[in-house]
Amino acid sequence: MNKSRWQSRRRHGRRSHQQNPWFRLRDSEDRSDSRAAQPTHDSGHGDDESPSTSSGTAGTSSVPELPGFYFDPEKKRYFRLLPGHNNCNPLTKESIRQKEMESKRLRLLQEEDRRKKIARMGFNASSMLRKSQLGFLNVTNYCHLAHELRLSCMERKKVQIRSMDPSALASDRFNLILADTNSDRLFTVNDVKVGGSKYGIINLQSLKTPTLKVFMHENLYFTNRKVNSVCWASLNHLDSHILLCLMGLAETPGCATLLPASLFVNSHPAGIDRPGMLCSFRIPGAWSCAWSLNIQANNCFSTGLSRRVLLTNVVTGHRQSFGTNSDVLAQQFALMAPLLFNGCRSGEIFAIDLRCGNQGKGWKATRLFHDSAVTSVRILQDEQYLMASDMAGKIKLWDLRTTKRVRQYEGHVNEYAYLPLHVHEEEGILVAVGQDCYTRIWSLHDARLLRTIPSPYPASKADIPSVAFSSRLGGSRGAPGLLMAVGQDLYCYSYS
DSSP, rough: HHHHHHHHHHHHHHHHHHOHHHHHHHHHHHHHHHHHHSOOOOOSOOTTTSSSSSSSGGOGGGSSOTTEEEETTTTEEEEEEESSSSSSSSOOOOHHHHHHHHHHHHHHHHHHHHHOSSSSSOOOHHHHHHHHHHHSSSSSHHHHHHHHHHTTOOOOEEEEOOOOOOOHHHEEEEEEEEEOOOOEEEEEEOOOTTTTTTEEEEEEGOOOOOOOSEEEEEEEEEEEOOEEEEEEEEESTOOEEEEEEOOOOOOOOEEEEEEGGGSSSEEEEEEEEOOOOOOOEOTTOEEEEEOOOOOGGGGGGEEEEEEEEEEEEEETTEEEEEEEESSSEEEESSSSSSEEEEEETSSSEEETTTTTTTSTTTTTEEEEOSSSEEEEEETTTTEEEEEEEETTEEEEEEEHHHHHHHHOOOOOOOSSSOOOOOEETTTTEEEOTTTTTEEEEEEEOOOEEEEEEEEEOOOOOGOOOOEEEEEETTTOOOOEEEEETTTEEEEEOOOE
């Protein structure tokens, strides 16, 4: 009697033990550990051909996935994935992905400090010079390859920023930077700790190696509204103003503001700039802006709004409105042809013929299409090609004569952010910062990815770097390099 009762209790305990998923998980781990502890017998094959599931370097690909659980390759065990609420320190897929991205970023930073990368295999300074002497490379190709070789050897150095208010430099965070035409000034938008934004201009003429020191000129012009778009404007002379598009807040409508660079004390390199006029135009809901250097649209700027484009003459105040089917997120004027190119949220890229009025439909000159919202458009110097990027991470080069795609640049990461493109035809490169906080540099001519630069800060939505590249940082006598603003710091990647 006691024996039969003991056997039934044992069978009942075994069934409950097997029905509990936690014990099934522990049993599977114990069985896998026991199999891993057994020696493998040679069956006539070499060690390289025999699979090893017990190796710590095998990764998570050889481990079966269990719904609701995460396998840690370092601890070699499963952990339960917790929901993102009612837990002080939950283990979620998002936190796991951030941990993996951070370890990858730190590894790439260490690799950049240890060794130099070559963009193209088989190309170095001596081989390029030899091929140029033998006539295998013309002057243009030699210059482009020389820039690629020097890009692969750029070294990161921190720039020391001086200001009249040193305490503000420790708390204010860079939002964006924008270099002027001659690359001797850098306009900055900083997020203030107490809320709002602050503007400044950095004089780059003192940016010289080995001591990288610059001075930031500030003023008391604050705003608590988000800056949607910014560009340099040439009203009195080249780059005399900064054009800002500000979002509306509560009962305050959005506006476009022309901020004179002369308001920043001693910011102009010549030092003879006269005080300018601060102009503000009531333009609600402006997503983008562009200043015209075309003689047929002199003293004019454009703003991209919700379902329309607004062209404004600063001197006369005359306005022209062009209706669209979507929000206009990116704009640029052509220099020779009287055209204004626009990129829309719907993925459409179209050009406005400035010679035509806004009546009828004859003002649409060119139409191109992306599969996602267009965030940046850049016209090449010959004005026969256009570069565009979208929120799907696609960067495409278009032929405006045939309206066909010529080339696509792979590797860019974007899902929803407004990220600009930086095209530099003299050096033959394309620069873009992805939403993953990596700065990528491509060859403009064959779309080869030349270099991927990790951010000095941990990747986050609030710390996406803002960059500016120039072959003459600091003016006509400056050296080539890349400036990167992230967090409270400014870095310079200069040619070695």
